[in-house]
Amino acid sequence: MAWKTINRQESVVDADAPSALSEAVREKIRSFFPRYETKRAVLLPALWIVQNTNGHVSHQAMVEIADLLEIHPSDVLDTLSFYTHFWTHPKGKKVVTVCRSLSCELMGGADVLAEVKKQLGIDEHGTSADGQYSLVTEECLACCDHAPCMIINEKTHKHLRPADVAGILADESNDRLAIPRSDLFDAPLGAVEGSGESASVDRVIGSTSDVDEMRDAD
Amino acid sequence: MTAACNGRLKLMPKIIIDNKEVECREGASVLEAALAGGWNVPHYCFHPGLKVVASCRLCLMEMKMPHPKTQELDWAPKLVPSCQTHVREGMEVRFDSDPVKKNVENCMEFFLLNHPLDCPVCDQAGECHLQDYSFEFGRAESRMVDEKWKNPKKDIGPKTLLYQDRCVLCSRCIRFTEEISGTHELTLVNRGSKLEIDVFPGFPLDNPLQGNVVDVCPVGCLLDKDFLFKKRVWSLESTPSVCAGCATGCSIRVDHAERVVHRLKPRYNPKVNDWWMCDEGRFGYKYVHDDKRVTTPTVRRGLEDSTPEWADLPGIIRYRLEENVQANGSEKVAAVLSPFMGCEEAWLLGKFIRDAAPDATLVIGPIPRSGEDQTFPIGATGDDIRFTISQEKCPNRRGIEMVLEAAGGKTLDFEAFVASATAGAFSAAWVVGGYPAEWLDKKLAVKMAAKIELLIVQDIFENPLMGGAAVVLPACAWVEREGSFVNKAGLIQTFERAISPPEGVPQDGAFFFALAGFEGLYTGERVREQMAGKIPAFADAYEAPLKPVHAH
Numbered sequence: 150m151a152w153k154t155i156n157r158q159e160s161v162v163d164a165d166a167p168s169a170l171s172e173a174v175r176e177k178i179r180s181f182f183p184r185y186e187t188k189r190a191v192l193l194p195a196l197w198i199v200q201n202t203n204g205h206v207s208h209q210a211m212v213e214i215a216d217l218l219e220i221h222p223s224d225v226l227d228t229l230s231f232y233t234h235f236w237t238h239p240k241g242k243k244v245v246t247v248c249r250s251l252s253c254e255l256m257g258g259a260d261v262l263a264e265v266k267k268q269l270g271i272d273e274h275g276t277s278a279d280g281q282y283s284l285v286t287e288e289c290l291a292c293c294d295h296a297p298c299m300i301i302n303e304k305t306h307k308h309l310r311p312a313d314v315a316g317i318l319a320d321e322s323n324d325r326l327a328i329p330r331s332d333l334f335d336a337p338l339g340a341v342e343g344s345g346e347s348a349s350v351d352r353v354i355g356s357t358s359d360v361d362e363m364r365d366a367d
Numbered sequence: 368m369t370a371a372c373n374g375r376l377k378l379m380p381k382i383i384i385d386n387k388e389v390e391c392r393e394g395a396s397v398l399e400a401a402l403a404g405g406w407n408v409p410h411y412c413f414h415p416g417l418k419v420v421a422s423c424r425l426c427l428m429e430m431k432m433p434h435p436k437t438q439e440l441d442w443a444p445k446l447v448p449s450c451q452t453h454v455r456e457g458m459e460v461r462f463d464s465d466p467v468k469k470n471v472e473n474c475m476e477f478f479l480l481n482h483p484l485d486c487p488v489c490d491q492a493g494e495c496h497l498q499d500y501s502f503e504f505g506r507a508e509s510r511m512v513d514e515k516w517k518n519p520k521k522d523i524g525p526k527t528l529l530y531q532d533r534c535v536l537c538s539r540c541i542r543f544t545e546e547i548s549g550t551h552e553l554t555l556v557n558r559g560s561k562l563e564i565d566v567f568p569g570f571p572l573d574n575p576l577q578g579n580v581v582d583v584c585p586v587g588c589l590l591d592k593d594f595l596f597k598k599r600v601w602s603l604e605s606t607p608s609v610c611a612g613c614a615t616g617c618s619i620r621v622d623h624a625e626r627v628v629h630r631l632k633p634r635y636n637p638k639v640n641d642w643w644m645c646d647e648g649r650f651g652y653k654y655v656h657d658d659k660r661v662t663t664p665t666v667r668r669g670l671e672d673s674t675p676e677w678a679d680l681p682g683i684i685r686y687r688l689e690e691n692v693q694a695n696g697s698e699k700v701a702a703v704l705s706p707f708m709g710c711e712e713a714w715l716l717g718k719f720i721r722d723a724a725p726d727a728t729l730v731i732g733p734i735p736r737s738g739e740d741q742t743f744p745i746g747a748t749g750d751d752i753r754f755t756i757s758q759e760k761c762p763n764r765r766g767i768e769m770v771l772e773a774a775g776g777k778t779l780d781f782e783a784f785v786a787s788a789t790a791g792a793f794s795a796a797w798v799v800g801g802y803p804a805e806w807l808d809k810k811l812a813v814k815m816a817a818k819i820e821l822l823i824v825q826d827i828f829e830n831p832l833m834g835g836a837a838v839v840l841p842a843c844a845w846v847e848r849e850g851s852f853v854n855k856a857g858l859i860q861t862f863e864r865a866i867s868p869p870e871g872v873p874q875d876g877a878f879f880f881a882l883a884g885f886e887g888l889y890t891g892e893r894v895r896e897q898m899a900g901k902i903p904a905f906a907d908a909y910e911a912p913l914k915p916v917h918a919h
Contacts, residue, residue, distance in 0.1 A: 151485060151530055153519035160569025208568065221551035222567040230556040 162209045169210035170217075174202050178217055188218045192228050196235055205236035241276045241283035243324050245269070247299040250289040257310075258297035262286065264311040265299070268318050282318070382458040397449035397460055398426045399918075406462055407917040409471055409500045411478075411537040411585045413450035415918070416642045417546055421448040423537050425500070427470050429461040446470055468504070475505035481516040483532050491587030493600040496919060497535065521565065524552075524572035526592050526646065527581060531563050534588040540564065540580040547643060547753050549744025550574040564588070575756060576743060578649045582632060582642070585919060593650055594630045603629060606865035609852050611707065611845040612648035614759035616854030618911045619644060621652075621846050621865035628652055628846055628866060636911035638858060645756045652846065654803040655866075660827055661841040662870040668837070677873055681882045684823065684838060688723050688795060691821045695794040697724035698777075701784060704770065705732040706761035707801035708875070709850025710859070710905065711894035713763075713770045715879035720797060721774060722883070728777045730784040731767050732799065733806055735760040757855055761802075762845070766853035773901045788815045795819065800826030801842045807831055825875075843868040843875050849891045850876055851908050859908045861891060 170178075177198050181191045195214050199206050206214075206229060215222040229235045247253075247262045269277045269284060276283045292298045295307030302324035306317055317323050379390050384401055391400035399415065401408045411423035427446035434441045440459075446466060461467065479501060486492040518531040541553045541564065552572045556565045566572055572580065581589045603622040610617040610631065618636035622629050631652055633644035664680055666673050675683060692700060702720040704713045720727045741756040742748065771778045779787070788796065789811065796819045800806060809831045816822055816835025824832045825840040833839050847868040851861045868874055880889035887893075899906035 151483065151488070151520050151532070154528075155519050155521045157521045157523045157529075157566050157568050158525070158571040162569060211567070221554075222570055223551055223554035223565075226556055226565070226567050227554040231558050233558070 162212055166209060168213060169203065169207055170199065170213045171202070174198055175217060178214070189220050189224070191218055192220070192225065196225075196229055196232075200235055204242075205239050207237065239276070239280075241281050243281060243301050244283045244285060245299060245301050245318075246285050246287050246290065248288075248290045248292070248297065249286040250293075252293035253290075253297035256296040260311045261297050261299065261309045261314060264314040265318070268315055378456075380454050380456045380458075382454050382456075382460065384460050385463045391454050395454055397428065397430070397452045397454055397458070399450075400454050401428075401449065401460075401462060402915040402918045405916065407503065408449065408462060409475075409496075409504055410450060411496065411535050412539065414539050414542075414583055414642075417539060417542040417583070419451050420538060420542070421451040423474070423535065424448065425471055425474050426450050428467055429464055431459040471500075471504040472506050475501050476509065478535050479505070479509060480511050481518075481532060483515065483517075485533075489530075489533065489587040490590045490595055490600075491533075491584075495587055496585040497533070497587075516560070518563065523566045524577060526650075527572055527577060528590050528592055528595065529564060530588050530590065533586050534564055535586050536562055536564070537585060538564075539583040539585070540589055543576075543580050543583055544572070544574070547579070547743060548574045548576040549747065552577075553580065574745075575645050575647065575741060576643060576754065578646045579633070579643045591630070598624055598629045604865075605632075606846075606863050607634060608846065608862040608865060609762065609854075609860045610644060610648040611762040611852070612645070612651045612760065614757040614762065614764060614855035615639060615755055616762060616852055616856075616858065616860055617644045617648060618860065619648070623846075623865050626866045628655055634911060635914045638909065638911070639854060639856075639860075640754065643754050645754070647756065651803070652844075654827070655844040655846055657828070659829070660869060661829060661833075661839065662872060664841060665839040666837070677871065677878075680838075680840075681878075684882065685723065687821055687837065691795040692724045695820070696726075698726040698728075699792070699794040700724035700727035701730055701779075701788070701793045701796040702727060703730040703732050703781065703784065703796065703798040704767050705799040705801045706734055706764045706767050707732075707845070708763060708767065708799055709845075709848060709862075709891065710763065710766040710770055710853060711850040711891050711898070712848070712876045712879055713767050714773075714898050715876065715883045715885075715894060716797065716799065717770055717774045719879065719883040721776065724795075726776070728779055728784070728793070729771050729774055730779045730781060731764070731771060733781040734764050735802065735804070735806065759855060762852040762854070765855060765857055766851065766859070769853060769902055769904070773898075785811055785815060788818060791818045793819055795821040795823075797823040798825070798832055799842065800824070800828075800830055801844075803827070805830075840878075841868075841872045843872060848874045848876055851891060851895065851905070859904060861908045861910070 178191060178195045181194045182188060185191060195218065196206055199210050199214065203210065211225040211229065212222045215225045245265055247265060248258055265284060266272060269282050271277050271284055273284055273286055290298055290300055290305065292305055292307060297309050298305055298307045299309060304324050304326050380393060381388055381390050382397070382400060384404060384406065389400055389404040391403065398408055398410060398413055409425040411425055412420050413426060426449045428449045430443050430447045430452065431440045432443040433439065449460065478497065482497065486498065492498065521529040521531060523529045538555065541555060544550050544553045552566050552570060552574065553564060555562055557563060578591065581591045602624050604624060606621045606623065608619050608621045610619045617640035618634040620632045620634045622632060631649050633640060633642060635642055663674050664677065666675055666683055700720060702716060704716065717729055736758050737760055738758055740758050742752045743754040744751065747753065787793070807830050812831035813834065816832050822832065822836040823838040823840065824830065824836040825842045827842045827844060845862060846865040849862060849864040851859050853859050864874065876891065876894070877889040880894070895905045895908065
């Protein structure tokens with residue numbers, strides 16, 4: 150392919166475009182600085198914050214993050230492109246990830262995928278016209294025992310049949326995690342520090358992680 | 368066995384490689400010890416000037432390790448990266464063994480999996496370590512039956528191209544921009560089989576040291592736009608030299624063919640530049656092949672111009688100078704020695720002038736300066752500095768100063784010389800230029816030339832003094848001469864003649880040699896022997912050590 154050249158000298162960022170990071174987002178990123186020895190270490194939380202706010206991390210956002218963390222934009226691209234779950238272009242409100250690996254395939258995963266495509270009217274990596282859904286496939290969702298399966302945002306839907314798909318996609322809460330609470334290991338809702346009235350079950354489960362704190366701050 | 372180290376006697380560790388005992392530097396890696404011992408150990412990611420990442424897996428060897436339970440030395444059950452393992456006294460390793468060979472063979476097969484095999488149109492062919500290693504260690508045929516991954520090339524900067532499909536992902540270039548230049552332009556994007564080297568779009572690779580990423584690239588992935596498709600490397604001849612771009616004095620290699628310089632490459636020198644050089648020096652040689660160069664000597668008497676034979680010139684100059692000295696006295700003679708001259712040339716010219724006119728004034732030419740010293744990684748200070756581009760854009764100010772000091776008598780700096788010359792203090796002067804860019808103020812030069820009766824001007828390009836000069840002599844660029852430069856740290860380094868000067872011009876040193884009355888062939892070494900009597904330092908010029916043959 151030496152006869153084709155990609156021009157990497159040209160900027161893909163529109164210099165006149167408004168800032169991709171709002172002051173609130175910047176402040177949220179800055180609030181992570183005291184936690185680490187270097188500003189560079191805030192890169193992953195920063196990418197999460199931006200993705201959670203904007204839905205994706207655009208090239209312009211990457212340049213602005215780099216500026217904020219005092220690192221080169223290439224370092225941001227390096228980290229971002231390593232993780233496949235960061236999006237560089239807009240995605241739908243919910244991402245449907247269908248498994249394409251062996252167990253699911255044997256249990257009829259291909260039919261499920263075809264049904265999802267038909268219901269949403271999009272192909273892989275596409276986003277539905279109303280901006281609600283994006284569709285991707287993954288190698289394995291680590292749910293082979295419940296094959297075939299798919300994930301909507303972070304919720305896993307198991308033992309799927311093509312007939313179930315329409316119902317799941319129509320359900321508003323199809324991406325809400327509802328992990329059953331264990332009386333033995335999980336503290337009751339009211340006992341969780343800082344969880345006010347808006348506390349929900351899924352927040353209790355991971356209330357110690359940075360990611361959840363970032364989500365809380367939204 | 369012991370060897371002198373830092374003035375102390377220090378024990379050097381001995382290790383056994385393939386049943387042969389090898390003595391090595393304390394703290395060296397097994398790979399470095401093997402390379403120094405002459406083994407051709409394949410390696411891509413290891414570079415002595417950069418951090419070790421042990422990612423290419425080519426230099427894996429069998430090693431004896433302390434057993435975790437018994438602590439007895441025993442052969443480790445798997446191969447160990449030799450670039451990452453430091454030598455220890457009594458260590459034993461095997462390179463010439465079946466598991467090692469098998470590993471290299473398998474690694475090479477993976478490196479070549481998606482390689483386009485476009486050597487006929489690749490600039491690196493001939494100095495490519497994919498070619499060398501697959502010939503030496505690889506297998507003749509590929510078992511890959513699927514279609515190769517095709518990947519377009521990327522224009523990553525104004526001077527460099529990145530051919531992604533030839534890349535072996537050694538990350539040397541990335542580590543260079545991180546550790547040496549400190550500019551971080553290059554990075555690894557994506558993951559696994561889709562991993563590639565890239566820049567952030569709109570933030571191109573454009574720093575003063577960027578040319579080095581082409582040098583550290585062991586394959587044809589990063590290529591110089593300047594040299595691209597100009598010459599096949601096997602038709603180039605290499606001559607060791609010293610960069611004349613600034614006072615740092617990097618050791619370089621001049622690659623030339625048919626009397627044309629095609630590129631400059633850095634040469635390893637632990638005292639000055641390590642493995643690197645700057646772009647200013649790397650691409651700063653272009654003036655050598657400029658059409659506007661002065662190539663014929665001219666002698667004027669009255670209104671008459673003549674072009675004498677080179678062999679007659681020493682006689683003519685000597686006669687005219689003696690005539691002038693007799694008429695005006697020897698204190699009215701001056702010689703301007705350019706900081707672009709070699710020490711030998713400056714010494715010979717100074718000797719000739721002082722022999723003819725014992726009270727003559729010796730002047731050091733103007734020192735071109737620009738901005739401040741640039742240190743790398745960008746903004747580094749003190750011990751963190753890995754490379755410096757000097758603000759002094761001439762190679763030999765220190766050398767000329769040493770020659771002037773040894774010559775004694777009356778010496779002036781250039782400003783003072785211009786002031787007294789325009790006031791009519793000199794009736795004869797020899798002015799040497801050799802600057803790649805304009806260096807004289809036109810008005811002052813014309814004024815000065817009008818006051819000097821016998822003006823001998825020697826320069827690469829035409830300068831405003833030449834209009835009023837009695838003798839105009841062409842000068843040679845440093846790649847056309849041999850001699851020595853003294854860098855800003857006072858290190859005397861020799862450079863060799865790479866190409867011959869244009870149109871039968873003798874190299875400056877040879878001309879001065881004949882002029883000063885010496886007989887026989889001019890060599891820098893012969894003159895340095897003579898100079899050593901006056902300046903003992905010149906008895907011992909510094910030569911950078913050679914890299915092991917198989918190191919790169």
